[in-house]
Amino acid sequence: MQPGQEDGPDRLAACLQQIEEHLLVGLEMASESEHDPIQVYTVPEPWTIVGVGNYAAVFVHPSWPEWVVKVYAPGRPGVEEEQEVYRRLGNHPAYSQCLHDGERYLLLRRLTGVTLYNCIRRGIDIPQQVIDDIDAALAYARSKGLNPHDVHGKNVMLQDGRGLVVDVSDFLKEEPCEMWDDLKRAYERLYVPFLRKARVPDWLLNAVRKGYRLLRRWRS
Secondary structure (H helix, E strand, C coil): CCCCHHHCHHHHHHHHHHHHHHHHHHCEEECCCCCCCCEEEECCCCCEEEEECCCEEEEECCCCCCEEEEEECCCCCCHHHHHHHHHHHCCCCCCCCEEEECCCEEEEECCCCEEHHHHHHHCCCCCHHHHHHHHHHHHHHHHCCCCCCCCCCCCEEEECCEEEECCCCCCCCCCCCCHHHHHHHHHHHHHHHHHCCCCCCHHHHHHHHHHHHHHHHHHC
């Protein structure tokens, strides 16, 4: 996908030049295990890390705070698949938008807000509208031939009372995924009646996460 005119071709060109000639040249990162977050050793200033996943890391530059760059670690697959997901999604309010894709990176519109996981940690109320927005966004993705996958509390976000989907990198996987349906059931049966606006400690959330992993293994 080529840079959109609405974002200013000169600004985008300058950002892409910085990515190609500065960020990618000075960036040192590696993936030691597909099940663990990648290691980022060197980030050229003034770029900073926004987040780290098992295959890629996300960076931001102070000159373009409304955009982020997602860079895949050397040897890790997935960038072409994620490029295709964004191509199919196009411009939708619940998703980011790909402004440009390179050989191992994507330039994305930055989504800001609080993940539902952190909402529960911090006692921030999650309104029903957020759940409805995410449901509608996932239905939209299915209408584009995608299969929403790995949609959990750290990959969806609350922004000004509305729901956003942050990570779409696995939307081309074919196997079914019940994570979002499980999260909705937990929202309706546990969060709304018992935990709304309560601060749930990290140790309890981690215990729930580990228990959920065991449940998924037992299901399969």
